[in-house]
Amino acid sequence: MKNKKENAILKAIITKNELGAIIPLAIILVVVAFGNPTFYQLKNLLDILRTASFSFYIAAPLTFLLTAGGMDLSIGSILSFGGVMYAKLIVNGVPVLPSVVLCLIAGALIGFCNGIIIVKYNQPAFIATLGTQYIISGAVLVWTGGISVSGLTAPSKIIGQYYLFDTVPIPILYAVIIGVVCYIVLAKSKWGRSLAAIGGNKETAYLAGIPVVKRRMLIYAIVGVAATFTGVIWAARFANGLPGAGDAVNMKNMAAVIIGGTSPAGGSGTVVGTAFGCILLASIANFLVFLGVPATAQQLIFGVILIAAIFIDRYRRDVLSRG
């Protein structure tokens, strides 16, 4: 009887998609508690959450995209574009709100172009978005000459630098809002469930009456909006539009989504898991510094933790498939 109950609890845990991110995160939190408890100071935890928030703005809609069987390698360059565009608009006297709106519209258009190339013209997403990544990065370089755009006004920086109750960085609030909305859409709505159907099998989804083309194109546009939003908040936080701000984010965001339990082959996804994936990645770098790991060894350990995370996810899937 006791064994049956234990098995049921174990099965309930194993079925959680988010396990691949949660277990390594829990291990890190335990290890660092012994290694350097100052890790747990509120300011540090909020800094980790802020770092994770910047990844999460893109990773959350990216979860939709991966669930629907898509991928996007142009997010980093769209992020850079968004930051540069925001800085340019502000420096040229455009007020904050119109600047943000214009950037988001531009992001939607870029994402929509990705959608047209991939969905309408049936081109492989990997190559198509790699191509648009080069186009956008190139355009940003031509536009700026490779030099950052500084001189943002005080009001334009508030959206990235403000602290709620003098404690919580405002980027975390955006992440919470985005997280709640994306969670409801993906897990609780018919629209969200249709994405899993599209990612599982496009033909079957089409035959079931789901507007596959429209829906896939819309997701690319949403990812574009999210990437420019991240760029805008990034530029506001650092008071700069950096042409290379998004250079390192592509793989990191993709990794956060997959470690969080979203299938890279499409068909299933979890926004909660993505949130844990983002927190895990933000925590690893921080935790290594707190443990005093030399900078030269940090990448090595970072890699080992990532591999452990995917093996945990693999183990979970194997257990599930065996019933």
Next chain:
Amino acid sequence: MKKLLTLLLAVLMVLCLAGCGQKEETVVEEEKEAYKVWFVAPLATGSAWGTCGTSFLAECEALGIEGKYEGPIQAADIPAMIDLCEQAIADGTDVLICNWRDYDSFNEVAQRAKDAGIKLLGYNQPLNDGLCDNYLGIDPSKLGEVLAETLVENRGAEGLKVLYLGASATSQSHLATEEAFKNKLAELAPTAEVEYDYTSGSADTAAEKVNSHMNANAANAIVCNCSFAAVAAAAYKEENNLTSEQLYVQGIDTGADILQYIKDGVADNTIVQDWVGAGKMAADLALKLINGEEIEIQTKLGAYPLYPAEVEEFAKNQGIELQ
């Protein structure tokens, strides 16, 4: 038949005339063809290398040289830089200027360029085996000494807790700078505690590293040898409302972003490496090499601190707009 023959002859004559005319044009074009100079940088963007590139290309245009300024997408991606050197050879460049970051890796491609009659110019690093025809740039070891001297002169030697943020843990010039900094600081401030870390040339990583280190082991001085680190350190100081007594920030280079932070009283100073002068001098030296002029091989560009009182004048002279 006669008419047909006349017509054929007329067509032939027109074609011959057109051919002769075209040949004449080609000759004229050949005469007008400009010298080609390729500059392969470790990054084509950012406040340091981006500024250098803009200045280099402007000077090339002024001198009537066809200048190309290229860099990999990921900072200091050596295989990508070697590929660009290969392209320069294939393009028939007259001079190849390169930041030879790793002597062994670049030796083979440099030797082939030399065999093809291309003049070689080392930027910041001379290539070994006497392959380079000339060398310009900042002496990495001298830069390291300037970083340490400026720190101690402005912050004092007592109770120093320093975070040194470099761009790369693999670049020989960066490591030479770090080593020189370490030695000079040990001489000037023997009790100073120093932590070393790297940004990998990523703005995102720079921000993460600054936050993690400051939360783990609050430094009272951040010394930057990466322009992204300088921006991240200044942003951290501004966000946390820290005074210079609490956190001294020593930037690097003269991008508009760090100059703005100095003008605003956030960053304490920056170490000028004169990237505008560097780009200009690279083009000037290339032309001298092409013309076979005798040039003394030497490091001509200095590194010196720039303080708030001088920043507006400096920016004005460099054509940088500050708010």
